[in-house]
Amino acid sequence: MFKFASCDGCQLTLLDCEDELLAIAAELDIAHFTEASSDAAPGPYDLALVEGSVSTPEHLDRIRRIRAESRHLVTIGACATAGGIQALRNYADVEEYLATVYAHPEYIATLATSTPISAHVRVDFELRGCPIDRGQLVEVITAFLAGRKPGIPNHSVCFACKRRGTVCVTVAHGTPCLGPVTHAGCGALCPTYGRGCYGCFGPAATTNLPALIPLLHRDGMSSEDTDRFLHTYNVTAFTAVESQEPVATREEGTQ
Template sequence: MNTPKLAVYKLASCDGCQLTLLDCEDELLALAGRVDIAHFLEASSAVTGGPYDLALVEGSVTTERDAERVREIRAAARRLVTIGACATAGGIQALRNFADVEEYRRVVYAHPEYISSLATSTPVSDHVQVDFELRGCPIDKRQLLEVITAFLAGRKPDVPNHSVCFECKRRGAVCVMVAEGKPCLGPVTHAGCGALCPAYGRGCYGCFGPSGSVNLPALIPVLRSDGLDDAAVERLLTTFNAAAFAKEQDR
């Protein structure tokens, strides 16, 4: 029986989600015994050609070359999974989607004519078919291992689609919105972090993106009642998953 081949790719990103895979340490050693890690430049310069049974893609599409690469990756992979806020929602760099990129280019670069980029930063799923999206900035290593194991075993990943509020209840964390009147995106944010921020008395800031049951029209008035004006609410929603939350607001 042939050993399944795993490939890991990077587009426009900070490498944090790939580092999450490397941070699995003991689990990664066990995984390496079951799969052929054929392409993972963050870990090794040794590369084995495709086709690949599973490809993990970190990063958003910000250039024409990125768009070409995701099509090449899709063609070489039996299953394609995007990992992290950049690959699933455009990332923090998607703030360009709400601004004049040409003006940025003129102001920031001495020779803007040498800079080639798209006017938008978009998720991989805007360009090719994606088999699964694993959210987070960065992703959670337990969820990552579950996704890899599930696809190699031929089953659906057991990754919940509910909000961070569920994780707060399971962890026994006091609701910072109810008890302290602090702004929190937990009710509309995808679970996966283990309610890390609320457990330490800080409101969730949405690093895992929108959950499967988002109700922003109900949450925004609550945020305003906690003392935020319209500009502050907008700032709260325009971070790692700005483009994804903007889509939810437009619905």
């Protein structure tokens, strides 16, 4: 387990898997996990789990070394898969931020952008979430132990709401919700408690933002509010989706 620019939440998810890890502990050795132990064995590694975004010059060299030492590399969490909340700086003046926040910005070594791991090295699998779901994490580890593809669904949060029998907060209450365009994995936690989805798990494969944005406006969100709604946990991922051309529908043949 390797950490880059992040809050450590996804690493803590692994530590929360106490009961589940007992079942597979005999099949693996944790060689490097400084959140849990100061012991660190050198590579090569069969499976590297990487949390956090690339945000400093040192990160660039380090992630390349980890990739070279790892048979499989899996990124976990919004920071590692999409740059994280810190990627908001990609759309601002980093030098201005440094001068505002730090008394001596000359001591800070940083990149102008915060980027996902996949922007720099080959990644074998991406596990979404802020933080990730522990059940999905155990599934990924088990899949690589068994030499198979992880069984992580790529549908939207709306599917999870239907499975739980949760009433749609948008249809029933006019609550703005990113569930229709967000990757499932949280168990539809926010809609279950009457709140709209915040997009913690990033865009789903079926993302259709051009269709959702008018609904957000209908439910009282201004254009500025909509931008803030989308540009949080997975700012770069949703921005990439927004930049795509609208897709013609089969039924109507319109955009």
